[in-house]
Amino acid sequence: MSVLTIASSKGGPGKTTVTMLLAAALAKEGQRLSVIDADPTEAFSRWARQTYEGPPFDCFFEAEESRLAHRINERAGLDELVLVDTAGFGNRAAAVAMTSADLVIIPTLSGEADVTEAEKTMRLVQGLAAAARRDIQARVLLNKMRRTHLARHAASEIEKAGLKRLKTSLSDLVAYGELSYSGILPSSRPAVTELGDLLAELRKEGWLGPPPGKKHRRAKRTIAS
Ligand SMILES: Nc1ncnc2c1ncn2[C@@H]1O[C@H](COP(=O)(O)OP(=O)(O)OP(=O)(O)O)[C@@H](O)[C@H]1O
Numbered sequence: 001m002s003v004l005t006i007a008s009s010k011g012g013p014g015k016t017t018v019t020m021l022l023a024a025a026l027a028k029e030g031q032r033l034s035v036i037d038a039d040p041t042e043a044f045s046r047w048a049r050q051t052y053e054g055p056p057f058d059c060f061f062e063a064e065e066s067r068l069a070h071r072i073n074e075r076a077g078l079d080e081l082v083l084v085d086t087a088g089f090g091n092r093a094a095a096v097a098m099t100s101a102d103l104v105i106i107p108t109l110s111g112e113a114d115v116t117e118a119e120k121t122m123r124l125v126q127g128l129a130a131a132a133r134r135d136i137q138a139r140v141l142l143n144k145m146r147r148t149h150l151a152r153h154a155a156s157e158i159e160k161a162g163l164k165r166l167k168t169s170l171s172d173l174v175a176y177g178e179l180s181y182s183g184i185l186p187s188s189r190p191a192v193t194e195l196g197d198l199l200a201e202l203r204k205e206g207w208l209g210p211p212p213g214k215k216h217r218r219a220k221r222t223i224a225s
Protein backbone atom coordinates (compact mmCIF):
# COMPACT_ATOMS: atom_id res chain seq x y z
CA MET A 1 0.00 0.00 0.00
CA SER A 2 1.36 3.44 -0.96
CA VAL A 3 0.07 6.96 -0.63
CA LEU A 4 1.43 9.31 -3.30
CA THR A 5 0.57 12.97 -2.81
CA ILE A 6 1.05 15.38 -5.70
CA ALA A 7 1.76 18.81 -4.27
CA SER A 8 3.50 22.14 -4.81
CA SER A 9 3.35 25.57 -3.25
CA LYS A 10 2.95 27.09 -6.71
CA GLY A 11 -0.22 27.15 -8.75
CA GLY A 12 -0.25 25.53 -12.16
CA PRO A 13 2.93 23.37 -12.44
CA GLY A 14 0.90 20.31 -13.43
CA LYS A 15 -0.29 18.64 -10.20
CA THR A 16 -3.69 17.70 -11.59
CA THR A 17 -2.24 16.68 -14.97
CA VAL A 18 0.30 14.37 -13.30
CA THR A 19 -2.49 12.88 -11.14
CA MET A 20 -4.62 12.30 -14.27
CA LEU A 21 -1.73 10.65 -16.11
CA LEU A 22 -0.82 8.36 -13.21
CA ALA A 23 -4.45 7.42 -12.48
CA ALA A 24 -5.28 6.68 -16.12
CA ALA A 25 -2.04 4.76 -16.78
CA LEU A 26 -2.41 2.61 -13.65
CA ALA A 27 -6.12 1.95 -14.19
CA LYS A 28 -5.23 0.81 -17.72
CA GLU A 29 -2.82 -1.73 -16.20
CA GLY A 30 -5.68 -3.02 -14.02
CA GLN A 31 -4.24 -1.65 -10.78
CA ARG A 32 -6.70 -1.07 -7.93
CA LEU A 33 -6.41 2.54 -6.91
CA SER A 34 -8.23 5.40 -5.28
CA VAL A 35 -7.72 9.04 -6.10
CA ILE A 36 -8.61 11.66 -3.54
CA ASP A 37 -9.13 15.16 -4.87
CA ALA A 38 -8.23 17.51 -2.02
CA ASP A 39 -8.41 20.68 -4.12
CA PRO A 40 -11.53 22.81 -3.47
CA THR A 41 -11.75 23.59 -7.21
CA GLU A 42 -12.64 19.90 -7.79
CA ALA A 43 -10.74 19.91 -11.10
CA PHE A 44 -9.68 16.27 -10.82
CA SER A 45 -13.00 14.88 -9.63
CA ARG A 46 -14.92 16.78 -12.34
CA TRP A 47 -12.58 15.27 -14.93
CA ALA A 48 -12.93 11.77 -13.47
CA ARG A 49 -16.74 12.07 -13.41
CA GLN A 50 -17.41 13.83 -16.71
CA THR A 51 -14.48 13.43 -19.09
CA TYR A 52 -12.29 10.41 -18.31
CA GLU A 53 -12.88 7.49 -20.67
CA GLY A 54 -10.57 4.71 -19.46
CA PRO A 55 -11.05 1.76 -17.07
CA PRO A 56 -12.67 2.85 -13.78
CA PHE A 57 -10.95 3.79 -10.54
CA ASP A 58 -12.40 5.10 -7.28
CA CYS A 59 -12.40 8.87 -6.96
CA PHE A 60 -13.35 10.90 -3.87
CA PHE A 61 -13.54 14.61 -3.30
CA GLU A 62 -12.40 15.64 0.19
CA ALA A 63 -10.99 19.12 0.71
CA GLU A 64 -11.97 19.40 4.39
CA GLU A 65 -8.70 18.90 6.28
CA SER A 66 -10.32 17.43 9.40
CA ARG A 67 -11.77 14.57 7.32
CA LEU A 68 -8.99 14.18 4.76
CA ALA A 69 -6.47 12.22 6.86
CA HIS A 70 -9.23 9.76 7.84
CA ARG A 71 -10.29 9.35 4.23
CA ILE A 72 -6.69 8.74 3.07
CA ASN A 73 -6.18 6.22 5.85
CA GLU A 74 -9.44 4.43 5.05
CA ARG A 75 -8.64 4.14 1.31
CA ALA A 76 -5.04 3.08 2.04
CA GLY A 77 -6.46 0.16 4.00
CA LEU A 78 -8.58 -0.92 1.03
CA ASP A 79 -6.46 -0.21 -2.07
CA GLU A 80 -2.86 -0.85 -3.07
CA LEU A 81 -2.42 2.75 -4.09
CA VAL A 82 -3.89 6.09 -3.11
CA LEU A 83 -3.14 9.22 -5.17
CA VAL A 84 -3.94 12.61 -3.66
CA ASP A 85 -4.19 15.75 -5.82
CA THR A 86 -3.84 18.96 -3.82
CA ALA A 87 -4.26 22.72 -4.10
CA GLY A 88 -1.34 25.11 -3.53
CA PHE A 89 -0.05 26.54 -0.25
CA GLY A 90 -2.10 28.25 2.40
CA ASN A 91 -4.21 25.17 2.06
CA ARG A 92 -4.21 23.03 5.18
CA ALA A 93 -5.59 20.03 3.32
CA ALA A 94 -2.39 19.94 1.22
CA ALA A 95 -0.29 19.77 4.42
CA VAL A 96 -2.47 16.92 5.72
CA ALA A 97 -2.07 15.06 2.41
CA MET A 98 1.73 15.54 2.48
CA THR A 99 1.91 14.29 6.08
CA SER A 100 -0.06 11.16 5.09
CA ALA A 101 2.18 10.41 2.10
CA ASP A 102 4.89 7.84 1.50
CA LEU A 103 6.04 9.97 -1.41
CA VAL A 104 5.30 13.58 -2.29
CA ILE A 105 5.69 14.28 -6.01
CA ILE A 106 6.43 17.95 -6.62
CA PRO A 107 5.76 18.88 -10.27
CA THR A 108 8.01 21.80 -11.20
CA LEU A 109 8.33 24.00 -14.29
CA SER A 110 11.62 25.49 -15.49
CA GLY A 111 11.38 29.11 -14.29
CA GLU A 112 13.43 30.56 -11.45
CA ALA A 113 10.30 31.10 -9.32
CA ASP A 114 9.29 27.48 -9.95
CA VAL A 115 12.59 26.10 -8.68
CA THR A 116 12.38 28.38 -5.61
CA GLU A 117 8.86 27.15 -4.88
CA ALA A 118 9.98 23.53 -5.29
CA GLU A 119 12.63 24.16 -2.62
CA LYS A 120 9.98 25.64 -0.34
CA THR A 121 7.70 22.64 -0.82
CA MET A 122 10.58 20.24 -0.17
CA ARG A 123 11.42 22.09 3.08
CA LEU A 124 7.79 21.92 4.14
CA VAL A 125 7.71 18.15 3.57
CA GLN A 126 10.88 17.78 5.63
CA GLY A 127 9.31 19.86 8.43
CA LEU A 128 6.10 17.84 8.35
CA ALA A 129 8.10 14.61 8.44
CA ALA A 130 10.06 15.83 11.46
CA ALA A 131 6.87 16.92 13.23
CA ALA A 132 5.19 13.59 12.52
CA ARG A 133 8.42 11.70 13.35
CA ARG A 134 8.17 9.57 10.25
CA ASP A 135 9.94 9.33 6.93
CA ILE A 136 8.25 11.15 4.05
CA GLN A 137 10.12 11.03 0.77
CA ALA A 138 9.73 13.84 -1.76
CA ARG A 139 10.87 14.10 -5.37
CA VAL A 140 10.72 16.94 -7.86
CA LEU A 141 9.17 15.95 -11.20
CA LEU A 142 10.26 18.34 -13.93
CA ASN A 143 7.22 19.08 -16.06
CA LYS A 144 6.57 20.81 -19.39
CA MET A 145 10.23 20.42 -20.29
CA ARG A 146 11.51 21.58 -23.65
CA ARG A 147 14.93 20.86 -25.07
CA THR A 148 16.08 24.35 -24.18
CA HIS A 149 18.90 25.93 -22.28
CA LEU A 150 16.36 27.08 -19.65
CA ALA A 151 15.18 23.52 -19.01
CA ARG A 152 18.76 22.28 -18.59
CA HIS A 153 19.46 25.23 -16.29
CA ALA A 154 16.40 24.39 -14.13
CA ALA A 155 17.57 20.78 -13.82
CA SER A 156 21.04 21.89 -12.73
CA GLU A 157 19.62 24.45 -10.25
CA ILE A 158 17.53 21.70 -8.67
CA GLU A 159 20.60 19.50 -8.35
CA LYS A 160 22.67 22.41 -6.94
CA ALA A 161 19.98 23.06 -4.32
CA GLY A 162 20.27 19.41 -3.29
CA LEU A 163 16.65 18.66 -4.17
CA LYS A 164 16.03 15.04 -5.02
CA ARG A 165 14.29 14.61 -8.33
CA LEU A 166 12.86 11.84 -10.42
CA LYS A 167 15.07 10.95 -13.38
CA THR A 168 11.99 10.92 -15.58
CA SER A 169 10.65 14.28 -16.68
CA LEU A 170 7.55 15.15 -18.69
CA SER A 171 7.76 17.11 -21.93
CA ASP A 172 5.59 20.02 -22.94
CA LEU A 173 3.12 18.08 -25.08
CA VAL A 174 -0.21 19.01 -26.63
CA ALA A 175 -1.36 15.46 -25.77
CA TYR A 176 -0.86 16.15 -22.04
CA GLY A 177 -2.60 19.51 -22.26
CA GLU A 178 -5.52 17.93 -24.12
CA LEU A 179 -6.04 15.23 -21.50
CA SER A 180 -8.25 17.48 -19.37
CA TYR A 181 -10.65 17.82 -22.32
CA SER A 182 -10.29 14.44 -24.03
CA GLY A 183 -10.19 12.09 -21.03
CA ILE A 184 -8.04 9.76 -23.14
CA LEU A 185 -4.53 8.71 -22.14
CA PRO A 186 -2.03 9.76 -24.87
CA SER A 187 -1.14 6.77 -27.02
CA SER A 188 1.74 8.11 -29.10
CA ARG A 189 5.39 8.88 -28.47
CA PRO A 190 6.99 10.49 -26.55
CA ALA A 191 4.10 10.43 -24.03
CA VAL A 192 3.91 6.62 -23.93
CA THR A 193 7.66 6.33 -23.34
CA GLU A 194 7.68 9.03 -20.64
CA LEU A 195 4.75 7.51 -18.77
CA GLY A 196 6.32 4.04 -18.99
CA ASP A 197 9.57 5.46 -17.64
CA LEU A 198 7.77 7.26 -14.81
CA LEU A 199 5.90 4.12 -13.68
CA ALA A 200 9.10 2.04 -13.97
CA GLU A 201 11.03 4.53 -11.86
CA LEU A 202 8.33 4.66 -9.17
CA ARG A 203 8.32 0.84 -9.13
CA LYS A 204 12.08 0.60 -8.91
CA GLU A 205 12.06 2.87 -5.85
CA GLY A 206 9.29 0.80 -4.24
CA TRP A 207 6.55 3.44 -4.35
CA LEU A 208 4.40 1.41 -6.71
CA GLY A 209 3.69 -2.31 -6.69
CA PRO A 210 4.24 -4.46 -9.80
CA PRO A 211 1.58 -4.36 -12.53
CA PRO A 212 -1.26 -6.83 -11.73
CA GLY A 213 -0.44 -9.14 -14.70
CA LYS A 214 3.22 -9.46 -13.63
CA LYS A 215 2.23 -10.28 -10.03
CA HIS A 216 -0.03 -13.06 -11.30
CA ARG A 217 2.64 -14.54 -13.59
CA ARG A 218 5.22 -14.52 -10.82
CA ALA A 219 2.79 -16.24 -8.40
CA LYS A 220 2.12 -18.98 -10.97
CA ARG A 221 5.85 -19.66 -11.43
CA THR A 222 6.30 -19.98 -7.66
CA ILE A 223 3.54 -22.59 -7.45
CA ALA A 224 5.04 -24.59 -10.36
CA SER A 225 8.56 -24.82 -8.90
N1 LIG B 1 3.45 18.40 -19.62
C1 LIG B 1 2.49 19.23 -20.04
N2 LIG B 1 2.39 19.54 -21.37
C2 LIG B 1 1.43 20.39 -21.81
N3 LIG B 1 0.53 21.00 -21.01
C3 LIG B 1 0.58 20.73 -19.70
C4 LIG B 1 1.55 19.83 -19.14
N4 LIG B 1 1.35 19.77 -17.80
C5 LIG B 1 0.31 20.58 -17.53
N5 LIG B 1 -0.16 21.16 -18.66
C6 LIG B 1 -1.25 22.16 -18.74
O1 LIG B 1 -0.90 23.23 -17.86
C7 LIG B 1 -2.07 23.73 -17.21
C8 LIG B 1 -1.88 23.64 -15.69
O2 LIG B 1 -1.80 22.26 -15.35
P1 LIG B 1 -2.56 21.68 -14.06
O3 LIG B 1 -3.96 22.16 -13.98
O4 LIG B 1 -2.31 20.23 -14.08
O5 LIG B 1 -1.70 22.36 -12.90
P2 LIG B 1 -2.00 22.35 -11.33
O6 LIG B 1 -0.67 22.34 -10.66
O7 LIG B 1 -2.94 21.26 -11.00
O8 LIG B 1 -2.72 23.75 -11.13
P3 LIG B 1 -3.46 24.28 -9.81
O9 LIG B 1 -2.37 24.75 -8.87
O10 LIG B 1 -4.31 25.40 -10.31
O11 LIG B 1 -4.24 23.13 -9.24
C9 LIG B 1 -3.24 22.92 -17.73
O12 LIG B 1 -3.83 23.63 -18.79
C10 LIG B 1 -2.59 21.63 -18.25
O13 LIG B 1 -3.35 21.05 -19.29
Ligand SMILES: [Mg+2]
Binds near residue numbers: 017
Ligand atom coordinates in the same frame (compact mmCIF):
# COMPACT_ATOMS: atom_id res chain seq x y z
MG1 LIG C 1 -4.75 21.29 -9.92
